[in-house]
Amino acid sequence: MPLDAFTRLPPALAADCVDGLAAGIDTVAVRAAPTHRFLRYGWYAAALQAYGGAARTLTVAREGEMVAALPVVSTGPAALGLVGVPGCYWPFRSFPVAEDAGVEVAEALLGRLARSARALRVGPVYDGDPGLELLKAAAQARGWAVLDRFVAHSWLLDIAAKRAEGPWPRNSTLRKNRFHEKHLGSHGALDWRFVSGADWDEAAFDALAQVEQKSWIAARTDGSDAKFTGAGHGGFWRAAAADPVIAQMLWAALLRIDGVPAAFSFDVNAGALKYAIANSYDPAFAKHSPGKLLYYRNLVRAAEDGIGAVDWGAGDGGYKQVIGAEQGPAIRDWLFVRPGLPALGARMLRGVWRRSGKPEGTRTVAEAISPDADSDL
Known part of the structure; x- marks a missing residue:
């Protein structure tokens, strides 16, 4: 039988969730885009040490090799079931994904996340962020509500x-x-x-x-x-x-x-x-x-x-x-809300979430406090 008669099966994906920060975060970070390789175990460990929180890490392995690592901590009232990505606001809050990861990797992440949380906050993060874009595509395909609010413009x-x-x-x-x-x-x-x-x-x-x-x-x-x-x-x-x-x-x-x-x-x-x-x-x-x-x-x-x-x-x-x-990409805060009643409720409150951010084109708090703060530059 000729080789082209065979159908190539998609690579096997395995999603998991471990307590704490997964050691494999660094494995994914070295395979991430160069702009995101600082998102290492030590980055998230520093955030937990400085700001508190108990982390869990959702991971996705493809044919035995880890291609995504999503650390999360509980945030907000416990009844909301909301988790967020820990880290520092500078330069952004995101998570590492391998450069060759596809939407199916984000679908596996969301599928595992839905078993333990109602919603995920990612950000503030830049438009075009690799992990963000995969999550958006996967969420829209799987019926999750996707809400964003503007934070600032970048330069x-x-x-x-x-x-x-x-x-x-x-x-x-x-x-x-x-x-x-x-x-x-x-x-x-x-x-x-x-x-x-x-x-x-x-x-x-x-x-x-x-x-x-x-x-x-x-x-x-x-x-x-x-x-x-x-x-x-x-x-x-x-x-x-x-x-x-x-x-x-x-x-x-x-x-x-x-x-x-x-x-x-x-x-x-x-x-x-x-x-x-x-x-x-x-x-x-x-x-x-x-x-x-x-x-x-x-x-x-x-x-x-x-x-x-x-x-x-x-x-x-x-x-x-x-x-x-x-002016570069916009910086936004994102919410991904689980399908069903949580997503329905989130869509009804989309306007409230957006108004809790800043209208595009407004100045940041730092600018309002000190318009000349960096004018020496």
């Missing part, structure tokens, strides 16, 4: 495109930066350096926290949104850096003046994409633009290291557009 700087157009940064920009750097040096010796990999220790994180404690975020807010202080999210990033693979992706540009931290830019380098997580500076030096000087150094180094684009996330687009960023 994207295409370094490769800028460099293809001609010299970048422009010579005029570099001349201005040298002028400011000369005058900044009148305050003391300037020490520019980068931190990554094994360099991450308590002293490195403390230096970032020291800058935040002098910045607008400490002066104008309660400090809970600071990324590196004890009152903010410092516990998460310190715990995440315990994973050497994640630590290698964590990157900071740091300026010290006479040995004292004065400005920083903190990123996650994921393949050819840099996620700009946070930047801050000591306002005592604002006249000479330390943040701008530092970040241009950071961008030049990024281009030299093969970074092709910078994802600046949400926030004030003013200074980002000056550097050359353009």
Whole structure:
């Protein structure tokens, strides 16, 4: 019988759910898109350590090889049966799926999820996220309700495109930066350096926290949104850096003046994409633009290291557009609600869910508090 007479059977899928974080999360992460390979066991473990919660992990294996891992924690009133993806809001909350995973993998995930939860929250996450898109397609095919609410617009700087157009940064920009750097040096010796990999220790994180404690975020807010202080999210990033693979992706540009931290830019380098997580500076030096000087150094180094684009996330687009960023994908919060009465009820409340977000085009809370927070850049 000729080979083409045989029908190729679809690969066998096995869905499972284990208490805690599955060891196989890292197996999936290394097979995920390069932009999502930081979504490792250590990432979720850091979130549980910093923010609490008891995790379960839904997994899907294809012919014995794990291709999806969805960690979840219970959230909201227990009666709702709602679970969400743990993690940090920066750069987003999602889960790893192998690059070659298909919709059938997400269907298996949802089928297993329906046995223990009524609804799943994913996000905030970017439009086009690989795991999100598979879940949306599977949910729509299986009768789940799919609800979204807008969070913010993102901003994207295409370094490769800028460099293809001609010299970048422009010579005029570099001349201005040298002028400011000369005058900044009148305050003391300037020490520019980068931190990554094994360099991450308590002293490195403390230096970032020291800058935040002098910045607008400490002066104008309660400090809970600071990324590196004890009152903010410092516990998460310190715990995440315990994973050497994640630590290698964590990157900071740091300026010290006479040995004292004065400005920083903190990123996650994921393949050819840099996620700009946070930047801050000591306002005592604002006249000479330390943040701008530092970040241009950071961008030049990024281009030299093969970074092709910078994802600046949400926030004030003013200074980002000056550097050359353009509006990128929207960031949204998603609910996937189990078929039957839960899905029916969710569809009736779709408008309530959307109104709990932000109308598209509105400014974020950070922008409203401090429109000039990052204008130094």
